[in-house]
Amino acid sequence: MEREVSDSDFRLFVKTVRQYSKYDFSDYSDKSLKRMVGKVIADKKTDINRLVRDISNYSDYLESIINKVTVNTTELFRDPSVWKFLRKKVLPGLKTWSTINIWHAGCSTGQEVYSMLILLNEAGLFDRARVIATDINSEVLKVARSGKYRYRFNKGYLENFDLVVGRSRDKSTGAANVPYSRYLDVDEERDIISIKPFLLEKPVFKKHDLVAGEVSYPGKFDLIICRNVVIYFNHSLQNRIFEMFCNNLHPGGILVIGSHETIASPVSDRFIRTGHAYKKPGIF
Amino acid sequence: MYKAIIIGGSAGSFQVVARILNALNSDFPVPVLLILHRLKHVRSGFVEALSIKSSIPVREPDDKDYIRPGFAWLAPSNYHLFVELGNRFALSTEPQVNHSRPSIDLSFFSAAKAYRQDLAGIILSGANRDGAGGLKMVGDMGGTTIVQDPNECQVPVMPLESMKITKVQHVYNTEQIIRFFKKIQGNAQI
Structure with a gap:
């Protein structure tokens, strides 16, 4: 559950990444990143020494670790x-x-x-x-x-859409509401919300x-x-x-x-x- | 002397938090951190509702705000809240932990590491397991651990889960929790 790495392990990770890539995490806020590094170590069933050895030897492995520790969530019309x-x-x-x-x-x-x-x-x-x-x-x-985003996990997207856009008069048709189907396709069966191609x-x-x-x-x-x-x-x-x-x-x-x-x-x-x-x- | 008091609560905790904040003096000397599960979009009313009852201002911190006394700092909905080096808050939008954002565990972990023995952690009424690991960490780092008496809780799961995985130092009803705060207030005045 608590997977944060120690200060010294974290510094070793940051130093190794800086040495072997163009990424510099020295000025990151440490809390989240420490946790993400801890999570990667747990998920990959490795330890800090093997992790830094592998990222210094394989640049595509390093890249994949960067992708793991920099994931954050966002939403359609968050707030x-x-x-x-x-x-x-x-x-x-x-x-x-x-x-x-x-x-x-x-x-x-x-x-x-x-x-x-x-x-x-x-x-x-x-x-x-x-x-x-x-x-x-x-x-x-x-x-x-x-x-393309998951539907069931993200039903809130449609609520957000309604709050921001849907409940206003549709300028092009004069209708009382703007339908989300103008911008999104929802496939409940396949659990996918897709953004319409003209937006993509x-x-x-x-x-x-x-x-x-x-x-x-x-x-x-x-x-x-x-x-x-x-x-x-x-x-x-x-x-x-x-x-x-x-x-x-x-x-x-x-x-x-x-x-x-x-x-x-x-x-x-x-x-x-x-x-x-x-x-x-x-x-x- | 405590440097912070951190409270975690979920279903059934609002009234308890309101009663505690209501009982404080306006010059309560220690920052109070509130990590409460709430509905994602019921955002605006919550701070106001708590503020009406509270003797100290209730604030949702911005990222990197200093953790100052004189306020009840409420974790913003849809963010995790951490205590960072340099006595600042940090926010994050990492994925939910145990279906929760804010996660009580994450906030308690970071506060426990920052304040160690100078922290009191309190787990109130709630329907899930979030906070149990966090309270254990508070105890492991030498801080004071308190749960609301399960007999008094609207939903006792959170205190019970905490008691399962760690030896909680105090099982208090709301009145006793308020007395705990008053004692901190009194000690500060001596």
Whole structure:
């Protein structure tokens, strides 16, 4: 049950990973990662010495371990109140822009990427959006690209959809509700929720380690969504990442973080906060 | 002197927590950590409902907030809550543990390691096994272990599971738990 590794074993793991790969976990918040490393050791019925020996000898094994220790969960419209806020208060402000450049940093299995695309489509902004979605974990990116999720375990997705989108008047048909079937196919028998192909085609999913810095992209972003990702980093790394986000936003661009995350001073001085959105001040 | 008190509860624990928080003085000297199972989307009302009864402010911590006294820190729903180095909270969205997020066990483990003998862990009414391993860890690290008297619990499974796997130091009813808090308050004033 309690599988956290000791401090010294954990340091050995971090040091070995840093030595034999481009990944640096030194500034991760230790609690979760210690547990995940402990879990890997238990699942693989190995011990820390064999683990570090094997990751230093086989780079694809190292990669598979990275994929195991960096898995985190996400949902379609996780925190409906945040998505309602984005829909009502943030998206209307993007309507004057000809292109909307969006970066989902740490997108995991992609549910929030599709949540945003649904909102953009409802707002009539879908065609103008250019979306890049990144994660350190190549396995979660495969799931994200497929846009297929378990149904029975995730019935909450449909409730969330209703709270954020479904209960509003359908602008295209005039009907009282927006049906989820516009965006999702539900196959109860096979236990699958699938994202519709027109949504799948939009985002470019790409492997990228936030700790390593900026993502390569032609130009800056209008919207950066990074929710429940930096909670895995220590305080100083969080500050560095938020600063990097600020530098990668256009003036007037917006950063959206998790509902229990905060940007600390002095980096917070570079943003104007409204609800869950941090805006980089515009030129005027 | 305790550095923190951590309480785990599930079904049937809300009223007990409310009574405890109501009985505290507003200058209660130790941070109180509340790890309570609750419905994922019933989010807004819960803090308010507890706050009305509580003598100290009830807060859901943000990630990396300092763990300060003077507050009851309620684990946000749909996150795990850890005590980190440097006396800060850390949140995570790792998968559920024992079908729970927040997991009482995970929070108790991290608090037990951070505070060792300076921690009191309390398991209240609840219908599952979450928290039993956590309370054991609190005891193993030298902290004080308390369960709500199963005879008084609406749902006694959580205290009973705890008592099964570890020798719990105190089996208290709500009144006795309140007296435990009052004693901490009194000791701080001497």
